Amino acid sequence: MSQITRRELFPGVWLRAVHTEKFKSAYLSVTLLTPLAEETAGQNALIPWVLRRGTAVHPDMESLSAALDELYGGAIEPVVRKKGETQCLGFIASFLDDAYTLGGEPILESAAALLGELLLNPYTQDGAFCPDYTQGEKDNLLDRIRGQVNDKRVYAVHRLTSLMCGEEAFGVDKLGDEDHVRVVTPVSLWARYQQLLHTAAVEVYYCGSASPERVEAALRAALERLPVSGEREMPECQVRLHAETEPRVIEEAMDVTQGKLAIGLRTGGVTCWEEEYPALVMCNAVFGGTTLSKLFLNVREKLSLCYYASSMLEKMKGLMLVSSGVEFEKYKTARDEILAQLQAVRRGEIADWELEGARRTLIGGHLATLDDQGRQEEFWLGQAAAGLDTTVEELCAQFEAVTREQVAQAARKLEVDTIYFLKGKEA
Amino acid sequence: MEKLEFPRVGERMYHQKLENGLNVFVFPKPEYQKGYAFFATNYGGMDMRFCLDGQWHDTPAGVAHYLEHKMFDTKDGNALQQLAANGASPNAFTGNAITGYYFESTEKFEENLKILLSFVSTPYFTQESVDKEQGIIGQEIRMYEDDPDWEVYINLMAALYKTHPVRENVAGSVESISHITADTLYACHKAFYDPANMVLCVAGRVEPEQVCALAREILPKTPGPIAQKDYGQREQPRVFRELTEKEMAVSTPMFQLGYKGDPVQGGEERMRQELVGELALEALLGNSSPLYAKLYRQGLINQSFSYGYESFPGCAFLCAGGESKDPEAVRLAVAEEAARIGREGIDGKLWQRLKKGLYGNKVRALNSFETLCVGQAQAFFAGTDYLRFADLFTAITKEEAEALIADWIVRERTALSIVRPMGGVV
Known part of the structure; x- marks a missing residue:
């Protein structure tokens, strides 16, 4: 050990x-x-x-x-x-x-x-x-x-x-x-x-x-040569609680053959310092964080709209970022499907296998951090920047306790802020 | 089981060849949380033409990769989801000469291993499910087409080789995959996914005997016939094209330089050539070579510069690349440095340092279960054991590296692939 x-x-x-x-x-x-x-x-x-x-x-x-x-x-x-x-x-x-x-x-x-x-x-x-x-x-x-x-x-x-x-x-x-x-x-x-x-x-x-x-x-x-100083302070992070009332939509064009769709959401103030954080992490896993997620299974596997569709969290800033590569013409279909899947999570339409699968994947992924020096360093730097001391094992114990309703609650706090689409020049 | 010790690098490997011909390798790691399993077939993107039961098959480019995608389909749904539901992180890849399926998990390792063995050995596709995959793989191919790192590499392959199938894109093209049917996939599975053509490598908190027991339980009991492969006629040392260029939406030119080598047959000779090739690269243009420092200082390369030796059945080459304002100047500088080494030899002190450095790097890489398991699978298909490198390494001489540089770093064996910014700017 x-x-x-x-x-x-x-x-x-x-x-x-x-x-x-x-x-x-x-x-x-x-x-x-x-x-x-x-x-x-x-x-x-x-x-x-x-x-x-x-x-x-x-x-x-x-x-x-x-x-x-x-x-x-x-x-x-x-x-x-x-x-x-x-x-x-x-x-x-x-x-x-x-x-x-x-x-x-x-x-x-x-x-x-x-x-x-x-x-x-x-x-x-x-x-x-x-x-x-x-x-x-x-x-x-x-x-x-x-x-x-x-x-x-x-x-x-x-x-x-x-x-x-x-x-x-x-x-x-x-x-x-x-x-x-x-x-x-x-x-x-x-x-x-x-x-x-x-x-x-x-x-x-x-x-x-x-x-x-x-x-x-x-x-x-x-590190003996490091100046002695009483001014070393850990930086802070400002968190914006809410998105704009209407999502901003921004399209840009470039010489590409595949379009890239990215959607930014605010987490309603839920960050790594809040009690609801483990629920938000589970929510991200259920929605788009794993190969068992709603985005992977529906946007990719069921509708064959893309090769990848996934979501990730910015834990200190309170953001969720969705990313997908789609054909230009299917951009609106993909966007609508991504948002429809978010609605399903908000309504708590999460099957047992989805919830438990997300939990197992999340816990497995976190525990595997302990087997990799680089991933462990990244984890501890993240904790240091956030001023947190929670260990991987403690986080896993928190994920074990998250309920379906808590996941849905975290999803209901999510607000779409900005939709970005990178399209081809001729499109 | 046979137990092999590699005390110098602190590794122990168990090996068993099962009755059905499957070779099982296990690296017990009781101190780790996770287990990792890699189940691979000696079949990849370049094995397009093969003979099974007396009949020749010509399959479209991209079929091995397509098959990899479709193998996850099972009668009850999808193995990817089944494994994920158990907390495993599963995935697969198709290389030029290998297709591998793997997962990593900290819980329910044995159950997950059963799922892995089962779905890879049981083809289940319908014409409908095969057709549906066209959309997903089509988008994957589009994604690669926008990836300059990939394009600059695959263009180099097509410049180095005239007929060898390594010049084909592993994923194929949107056009080539449109010819793939359920029947094609069944034929390829039958030809190459027999246990006798596969290996299972496992690392982690596992019992070697238990791994064998599970493999015996799930897989076919006896070996079947294995297809014979055809890569066409042997390639000449001369490259097919000296220069290949393409414009893309990138900020600075990207390049790959390739030096076509003489492939050796499998076994330890091949591993030896790999080590000699890697050391030759270190001496010629590696991070601590005089040339690297000079090119970096001149702004001709930056931190994106990387290099390596690669070999597949019927081909071996060195490559080096990254971003550069002037890829042609890099090619010339490497040629000049090779000529200088030809005249003066590699500095003796530098050689000792490089060997020490590369040795440490190789040992450090063994932290990764993936390196161990994928490395062993590839080495086994090539006729040796991955961890043998530690013994072979010390015996390699400076003269061997000098000879390889003299033979391979010559004009007729050199190809340069460049991706330039579109219209000069982004």
Whole structure:
């Protein structure tokens, strides 16, 4: 069994350590959590990538790669995520567990040190970030922002949220926007970096075979350079309770062969902090969260309208997002069927097998999180951003108790806010 | 059951060949919550032409994938829903040379395993249900047509190979699948879904003997005939086309570079070639190679760059790709670097580092039950055991990688596939 501990390394800097011997790798992450805002999102998103180019000790990618190879092909990846209205930036690292090195040599301490070095001891020129690295990563980030259009399935949901939450922080993309990225300079980025180091809440995660004490010691040493600060506060998330009175309908055209339909709903204020949250999660599973859901069985299997139709929750923001790929001409049919299925959930027309199937799938999926280091890290970062301590097992116990009527109640609170359709140019 | 130990990577594998010809592999993992089962047939998208009971069949592109979709239909409804109702996450995929059905579950593992074995071994379709699937798969194909990553890859296949069926889209086209009938599907199931042509790989909190007992209970008792496959004439080393381009709604050009190799027969030789190929790629253009750093610095590649060795019966190739402002420049730079390695050899220190790094990566990947089970199924069909890599790996020499680079990274074996932004802009 695994043992989970949480301790404060420095003020506002928390370590979540999962002690388990079942994996062949050790997983480490360090994340800065800061409010998502239009002005800073682009700069923030750029920082992990510029940091990843070189440190004072390993000034370029070649020497960093060499150091990682010596740690048995360890990986340290820059990562930028969005949890509610919190922008999360940092690094995720995965290393071979000490038990599997060819000479039995320990890796954790060296790996943690390298991670700390990347975050806190960057390669600099004239007291700021190196202009070459800044420019190179600006170009890459601009490419990534523009590249969001390449995956139409993700893009449609992305467009939906930015249109639907245009006046809210949630509408800001985790990568920021082109205009704000373009004006970044090595000096302005450095200032932003320093500010983040002083104000961002910091979450550190470890999962592997080392004892919590050893992990704590290794990370304390690795993060020693982090400024001592009393200003680290966890960002908040604003929740809009209701949708507009009339759903907004937005259509856009692009050169595609398949249409993408995305529907955004407000949950009537139900979020991960509310008592009704487990019912909302069950409601999402019954409606469109699994291959047993009403959307999958009716929109896809029964009517053959699409290859995929599913729904997901934004647990901190109180949103449900429906996504589907349909033929252009069948857009209205698909939309009507999706909304008709929602009505059925609201009326409590949920068969026993649907309710129990959703519950089993949900619980099975959650428990399987414990078998995957990456999914566990993602879960705990989400909990940290929300300021929650509920474990996977506790959540599962809550799902066990949800009734049909509670699911229907959660569905009745859902309000359609925005309907987005990406269609073909000739359509 | 036969018990194989792989102490270096901390794995243990049980193996049994059943009376009906099915090979069962089990990786016991008592410390995990979940169990994972992978039931696969040695049959995929490229097995379009085959001979069964003395008769040759030519089937339309996409039939293996179509069959995969329809296998979930059962007399009582749909196995996907049956498994989901038990809390399992089921799915399936069709590759060029393999079709696999799997689920993961933390509860009722044995019951779910029975469902899996039962639906995959029992075809049940009507003309009506087959016709209805045209809509769903048609939309799936449309989705791939809008996916630049997929398009740039499948176009590369069609450029590398002239006749080998790996050049066909696994899902087929809206046109090709329109020729599929219930009879086609029954014929393909009979030809390839015999236990003797399949493997069952299981990992998790399970008893190996119990897995075999369930397989004996559910599956046919004796082996049947297995179809003979035909991939047409052997391919020449020269690529079919050096360049293939397409315009799509993307923001930056995307590319895949392919280097056509010489396929080896199955067994350990094939695994050895895979390891040599992977190490050669690491040395030539991998994340810690000098060329990678140079291309990244020049803005010719970015974090989307990835690379790999692939092989299927009758073909083997290296590929590398991602986004680039100038894919042609990347192709030239790789060719120059290969020439430099040809003159100077791979740096000895770099080679040692790369080996250590790739070894660690491969061991870390074993965390995934999917890697273990799918890896073992594919390795078994190719004539070896997946975990043998740990022993083979250390013996691979720098000279082998240099020789592979010298033979394969040459102009006549190189194809470049590009997807460009439509009209220059989105």
